[in-house]
Amino acid sequence: MIARWQRILLLCILLAMAAWLVWQWPHSPLRAVLGALVPLSIYLVVMAVEFVLMHITNRTDAAPRARLSQVVGAWWAEVWVALMVFCWRQPFRHQSLPDWLPAQPTEKRGVVLVHGFMCNRGLWLPWFAQLQARGHAYVAVNLEPVMGSIDEYADIIEDAVRQVTAATGQAPVLLCHSMGGLAVRAWLRAHQADGRVHRVLTLGTPHGGTWLGRFSRAVNGRQMSLAGDWVVALQRAEPAGRAALFTCWYSNCDNIVFPATTAALAGAEHRLVEGVAHVQMAFDPGVMEACLEEIGRV
Template structure:
């Protein structure tokens, strides 16, 4: 579903740019080029506003505050990473590589990959080769309905966990980006599945909600409001000790989940990665290799 929406939006933008070029080029080539670049300019400005709001909001946060040079570097990296993910991998390549469930157990632990808000399994494409090379079975889910309640994703995750467990004979690791970590916590609550998961790794998950959640009109977006009713109730419903299952990476340059410490979870193994943006975190070499090491334990 989200792939179709993203393809449609991208096609509309490209057609609009082409139509403007054709219309204006005979009159003013400069105006034609500048007008065609307006969508790119809007994208750059919106992204910059996110980083400015993040940096201002993080002034009162307990995490080490990022230097301006780190913020600028993270903005530039996120510009390119987000274009690749939302403009290519998710709309066009999300089904290009299948899940891998070996016919015979490899002796290695399997992985369930859970994406975040407005994403699909295409987010994880660069991970598949690493997991396959190490013999880790994997299933990357698509969370739908795209704008539905986070609670509705529990059965999707349950099915993936059952598949990976059946293929490996071992409790899997759940690797989650952004909202995916909350979806896994909702699954743990719904299925009381603590004993069926080896470890939960979250990358930029708004465990305490995020400042930007207040602006969302989607059900799952509103559920991620900072200290909102849904995340507070989720925390209250969790038994003591569950957080010990989690390793949570958080960043002082996360342009979507801020203040920074909202991506940490009390009682978890919380790890700060400095100067890394939100989508970028899913592909940061330091984070990727640390996750792969944890999966292999």
């Protein structure tokens, strides 16, 4: 569903840009070009506003505050990474590579990949070849309804966990980006599945909610409000010791999940990565290598 929406939105933007160019070029080529670049300019400004709000909000956070050079570098990296994810991989390539479940059980542990808000399995495309090359079976889920309650995703995750467990004979690692980590916690609550997962790795997950959640009109977006009712109720329902299953990566330049330490979970293992933006975190070489090492541990 989200792939269709993103294709339609991208097509509408490109058509509008082309129409403006055709209309204005005979009168003023400069005005034609500048007008056609308006959508890109809006995108750059909106992204910049996110980073400004993040940097201001993080002033009182316990995480080390990012240097201005780190913020600018993270903004520029996120501009390009987000374009690649939301304008190419998710709308057009999300089904280009299938899940990999070997016919015979393997000694290597399998992985369930769980994307975040307004995403689909296309987010994880760069991971697939590396996981398969290392012998890790994997299933990458699509969380739907796209704007529904996070609680509704539990059965989707349950099905993926069952598939990977059947293919490997072992409890899988769950690798989650952003909202995906909350969806996994909701799955653990719904299915009391602590004994059926080896480890949960979260990248930029708003475990305590996020400052930006207040502006969302989607059900799952509102559930991620900073210290909101849903995230508080989720934490209260969790048994002591469950957080020990988690390793949480968080960043002082996360432009979506801030203040920075809201991506930490009390009782979990924490990994701070400095100067890395929200979507960028899913592809940061250091984060990827650390996650692959964690997945490869027996």
